[in-house]
Amino acid sequence: MIREAAIRFEGARVVYPNGAVGLASVDLSIAPGEFVVVVGSSGAGKSTLLRAVNGLTPLSAGSVAVQGQPVPRSEGRALRRLRAQVGMIFQDFRITRRLTVMTNVLVGRVAHVPAWRAMLNLWPAADREIAFRALERVGITDKAWVRAGDLSGGQQQRVGIARALAQEPAIILADEPVASLDPVTTHQIMRDLVRINQELGITTVVNLHFLDLARRYGQRIVGLRNGEVVYDGRAESVTQEDFRHIYGRDPDAGDVLDGQAAR
Amino acid sequence: MSDAVTRPLRPARNWALIIGAVTAVTLMTWWSGRGIRFSLTELACNLPGGRRLLVESWPPEFSFFPRLLAPLLETLQIAVVGTVIGGILAVPVAVLAARNLTPGFLVWFVDRNFMNILRTLPDLFWAMLFAAAVGFGPIAGALALTVFTVAVISKLWSESLEAIDMGVPEAVRASGGSWLQMLQFGAIPQALPHYVSYALYAFELNVRASMILGLVGAGGIGMVLETQRSTFEYPRVTLIVLSVLVIVLIIEQVSESIRRRLI
Amino acid sequence: MTPGTTLQPPAGIGWATRVTLVIAFTFLICAWAIDLTPAALANLPRQMAMVLSFFYPADMDYGWSRVLPALLESIHIAWIGTIIGAAISLPLALLGARTLFPRIARLVKLISATARAFPEILLAIYFVPIVGLGAFAGALAIGISSVGMLTKLGAEVVESIDMGPVEAVQAAGGSRLLALRYAVVPQVLPEIVAHWLFRFELNIRASAVLGVVGAGGVGGVLLNTLRYRHFEKAAAVLLLTIVVVLIIDMMSGAIRRRLLR
Numbered sequence: 192m193i194r195e196a197a198i199r200f201e202g203a204r205v206v207y208p209n210g211a212v213g214l215a216s217v218d219l220s221i222a223p224g225e226f227v228v229v230v231g232s233s234g235a236g237k238s239t240l241l242r243a244v245n246g247l248t249p250l251s252a253g254s255v256a257v258q259g260q261p262v263p264r265s266e267g268r269a270l271r272r273l274r275a276q277v278g279m280i281f282q283d284f285r286i287t288r289r290l291t292v293m294t295n296v297l298v299g300r301v302a303h304v305p306a307w308r309a310m311l312n313l314w315p316a317a318d319r320e321i322a323f324r325a326l327e328r329v330g331i332t333d334k335a336w337v338r339a340g341d342l343s344g345g346q347q348q349r350v351g352i353a354r355a356l357a358q359e360p361a362i363i364l365a366d367e368p369v370a371s372l373d374p375v376t377t378h379q380i381m382r383d384l385v386r387i388n389q390e391l392g393i394t395t396v397v398n399l400h401f402l403d404l405a406r407r408y409g410q411r412i413v414g415l416r417n418g419e420v421v422y423d424g425r426a427e428s429v430t431q432e433d434f435r436h437i438y439g440r441d442p443d444a445g446d447v448l449d450g451q452a453a454r
Numbered sequence: 455m456s457d458a459v460t461r462p463l464r465p466a467r468n469w470a471l472i473i474g475a476v477t478a479v480t481l482m483t484w485w486s487g488r489g490i491r492f493s494l495t496e497l498a499c500n501l502p503g504g505r506r507l508l509v510e511s512w513p514p515e516f517s518f519f520p521r522l523l524a525p526l527l528e529t530l531q532i533a534v535v536g537t538v539i540g541g542i543l544a545v546p547v548a549v550l551a552a553r554n555l556t557p558g559f560l561v562w563f564v565d566r567n568f569m570n571i572l573r574t575l576p577d578l579f580w581a582m583l584f585a586a587a588v589g590f591g592p593i594a595g596a597l598a599l600t601v602f603t604v605a606v607i608s609k610l611w612s613e614s615l616e617a618i619d620m621g622v623p624e625a626v627r628a629s630g631g632s633w634l635q636m637l638q639f640g641a642i643p644q645a646l647p648h649y650v651s652y653a654l655y656a657f658e659l660n661v662r663a664s665m666i667l668g669l670v671g672a673g674g675i676g677m678v679l680e681t682q683r684s685t686f687e688y689p690r691v692t693l694i695v696l697s698v699l700v701i702v703l704i705i706e707q708v709s710e711s712i713r714r715r716l717i
Numbered sequence: 718m719t720p721g722t723t724l725q726p727p728a729g730i731g732w733a734t735r736v737t738l739v740i741a742f743t744f745l746i747c748a749w750a751i752d753l754t755p756a757a758l759a760n761l762p763r764q765m766a767m768v769l770s771f772f773y774p775a776d777m778d779y780g781w782s783r784v785l786p787a788l789l790e791s792i793h794i795a796w797i798g799t800i801i802g803a804a805i806s807l808p809l810a811l812l813g814a815r816t817l818f819p820r821i822a823r824l825v826k827l828i829s830a831t832a833r834a835f836p837e838i839l840l841a842i843y844f845v846p847i848v849g850l851g852a853f854a855g856a857l858a859i860g861i862s863s864v865g866m867l868t869k870l871g872a873e874v875v876e877s878i879d880m881g882p883v884e885a886v887q888a889a890g891g892s893r894l895l896a897l898r899y900a901v902v903p904q905v906l907p908e909i910v911a912h913w914l915f916r917f918e919l920n921i922r923a924s925a926v927l928g929v930v931g932a933g934g935v936g937g938v939l940l941n942t943l944r945y946r947h948f949e950k951a952a953a954v955l956l957l958t959i960v961v962v963l964i965i966d967m968m969s970g971a972i973r974r975r976l977l978r
Contacts, residue, residue: 482796483796483797483800485793486792486793486794486796486797486800487793487797489789489790489792489793489794489852490790490793490794490797490851490852490853490855490856490933491851491852491853492853492856496849497848497849497853499849500846500847500848500849501847501848503846504846504847504848504849505847507846507847508843508846508847511843527750528750528751530747531747531748531750531751532747532751534743534744534747535744535747535748535751535753538740538744570963570966571959571963574922574958574959574962574963574966575922575955575958575959575962576922576923576925576926576936577926578838578926578929578936579925579926579936579939579955579958582939582940582943583768583943583951583955585943586768586943586946586948586951587764587765587767587768588761588764591751591752592751592752592753593751593752593753593757596748596751596753597761662836663836665836666836666838666839669838669929669930670929670940673751679842683842683930686846688846691842695835695839695842698839699834699835702834703834
């Protein structure tokens with residue numbers, strides 16, 4: 192390996208306070224610019240894996256490093272500086288519905304401007320420019336001054352993506368970004384993520400439940416089962432047998448998006 | 455998809471509203487500050503004497519406690535009588551003020567305004583009025599709390615009655631039931647738990663209120679408080695305040711735990 | 718209904734009847750103890766009618782010259798009390814939210830419960846000798862009990878919000894303070910301001926009473942007019958109080974409805 196890995200897990204283990212094991216022991220290395228899709232049934236540890244990268248869920252043992260920097264285990268300045276380089280997109284969008292789209296996107300700049308400016312909502316012109324460009328990239332520039340809560344689900348997720356882009360991150364983590372969207376919007380959002388990965392070269396890790404989406408949009412697929420990596424390979428070479436292994440059962444109509452749409 | 459959408463201008467804020475609201479609040483605060491005649495010099499004059507009084511008021515004069523027992527008991531009796539009579543009278547007031555149950559617009563209109571006017575006067579005003587009408591003593595207090603209870607329960611319960619499912623009441627009417635039968639079998643049973651809860655809540659408020667009714671001669675512990683206060687027997691005042699607090703807290707705890715089980 | 722089923726009475730009925738009987742019995746004992754006999758009750762309408770007849774006509778000259786200024790003072794007391802309550806309770810409401818500050822929240826809730834336990838008028842009894850007879854003592858008393866109630870209600874609003882955006886701000890590298898600024902405050906502010914307004918409505922009533930212990934406002938005027946049996950003047954107090962409180966309730970209610978829309 193010549194270049195530093197964007198994300199590297201070594202013996203990463205997460206045990207929750209209630210005793211549940213989130214990650215059993217994960218070794219995984221993701222190269223800069225890769226587009227990785229993580230699949231697995233619910234409870235397999237997909238979310239935990241992503242949340243370990245930006246320290247939202249601290250590891251119990253082992254280590255995870257972002258661009259060679261180990262992720263601190265406790266809240267503080269060091270962790271905030273690391274999070275500034277890692278954008279996150281959530282299943283439920285997690286935008287503040289009563290604020291304008293613009294303000295929600297500017298939240299992506301919080302770690303890049305002096306705290307007092309962020310506190311007083313006085314953003315430098317350069318940061319406003321970055322926020323506008325992020326909105327342009329997801330195609331909702333015209334909604335900049337609309338209340339975020341007044342947008343449709345797909346548009347709200349675009350606000351979430353724009354907020355992540357406004358961070359000018361090295362890595363984007365997307366935790367089930369399309370799980371609360373309809374099939375048409377789902378494909379649009381997935382295409383947006385792939386395009387951003389290709390145009391800006393941002394390393395992207397996406398958790399998905401649907402197998403057909405994973406195969407269609409992923410370059411590399413990582414399969415998780417019971418907190419362990421049980422599959423890691425190119426998206427085009429993944430077989431039905433591999434999916435059976437990842438899920439521990441035969442994939443059914445509920446595991447494919449088009450199967451859902453057909454019903 | 456070639457060129458970017460033009461960036462919309464930030465819509466002008468409603469400065470008239472913002473400036474108007476800020477000015478109004480500032481002016482009102484300035485005017486009120488003058489209105490309450492806050493003056494540092496007067497404060498400085500009073501502080502030494504006040505401090506002495508405060509120091510004197512601790513410890514409370516516990517030997518005075520036996521003389522509080524009868525008035526404390528009377529206070530609770532006033533609260534019980536006021537709550538029961540008021541609780542019964544509140545039923546028709548609430549029913550007639552519920553838009554879905556009232557027999558006619560005129561009745562509703564009169565009753566609703568009657569209810570609102572009852573609510574404008576504080577409990578102690580009613581106590582003063584009844585003390586003037588029937589003479590100093592616990593009966594005046596019980597009557598004042600009766601009015602206060604009607605005001606509290608009818609307002610809250612009429613809202614619960616408006617929220618009931620009208621299916622059963624309409625079925626009772628359709629099968630030839632009278633208006634009263636509709637209430638008895640269709641409407642009231644649905645909102646009965648709310649009624650009990652509000653009655654208990656009113657009882658809590660009444661216990662609290664009954665403790666101070668005596669300040670204007672309407673019976674109970676407040677009458678003792680008033681004599682001790684006006685002769686500056688603050689060690690006794692402290693004892694009274696403490697016993698009032700203990701009783702109020704006990705009643706509230708018991709009542710709250712019952713209410714929590716009801717709804 | 719199939720012929721085999723018999724209708725069982727609901728299990729709660731025996732229990733409910735018993736509770737009703739206990740309440741009725743307690744009521745009768747209490748009524749007897751405070752001398753509220755049927756005879757006294759029967760006498761009541763006549764007494765009330767007589768006093769009410771003294772109330773007419775209301776002495777509006779007295780109303781404009783003496784009652785209105787006292788009412789204004791009550792409004793001033795209520796306003797300052799509400800401002801004190803709002804300013805102090807806003808940070809306390811955030812700190813008192815279990816979901817944001819699990820450890821500090823318990824302490825804050827204890828403080829707010831203590832402040833709520835004292836009726837305003839008991840607080841005023843202590844403030845009057847300390848800061849002097851008058852409206853300032855009343856404003857302090859109202860302020861403290863407003864802090865207690867607004868902190869409790871505000872913390873409940875904060876605890877009910879969607880915590881997702883809070884995590885999102887932190888995931889973007891924002892501090893806890895910035896998460897409050899961009900994810901918590903925008904979600905809770907309209908509801909909290911509505912609580913302030915509602916508290917102002919209640920504070921008007923509370924401050925009207927404080928004059929009874931010398932803490933300013935219209936209560937002292939009513940007490941004096943009734944004590945000296947100047948019923949036409951008392952009528953002016955009641956009339957003006959009802960009108961002013963109704964007007965303030967309507968204005969405040971209209972603003973609250975707009976806020977929560």
